[in-house]
Amino acid sequence: EDQVTQSPEALRLQEGESSSLNCSYTVSGLRGLFWYRQDPGKGPEFLFTLYSAGEEKEKERLKATLTKKESFLHITAPKPEDSATYLCAAANAGGTSYGKLTFGQGTILTVHP
């Protein structure tokens, strides 16, 4: 059974204090590893897609990396506006063209000024 586990469940940082969020996955035939940001009362907003181990993607203060077993979302010098829930999801090869997307439970990030 596919599993995606995110840690920590919640992370509190001071503005400027860099850190990383972890996403461990067990998926049969990874087709993609996704990171989303979700603000309270809103839908998930796409951040990154990673397809193979060793791949890295960056956007402003965020950098996502991928290994064969986990992905990290590194946050460099965070600002209060980075506060949100960050979701990780993995797509498997599946038996159909659609595939299957398994989500983690998310990490709630709070950045204090």
Next chain:
Amino acid sequence: NAGVTQTPKFQVLKTGQSMTLQCAQDMNHEYMSWYRQDPGMGLRLIHYSVGAGITDQGEVPNGYNVSRSTTEDFPLRLLSAAPSQTSVYFCASRLAGQETQYFGPGTRLLVL
């Protein structure tokens, strides 16, 4: 582009009532899907569609129906609402051959 839109934003139902959650996208995406999000459970797939006239069940399909008569619209029907269906529902879409999904703003449903 408006992206993925959902209506209503919030709905209260009584047990046994039926309703339809609307979802539309203007990106010409072939694939559309419905998820529910519950505390501590993550997002779970209810139903999905790979094109007009083609739908299939996801992880938690019981109590929900879908149809896809056009590329743009993918409504989700609750046949007889139950308190266990209290949740936040998200519609998503993506292009065939691409893995990245784009989500709507969600519908918050409360079943009393």
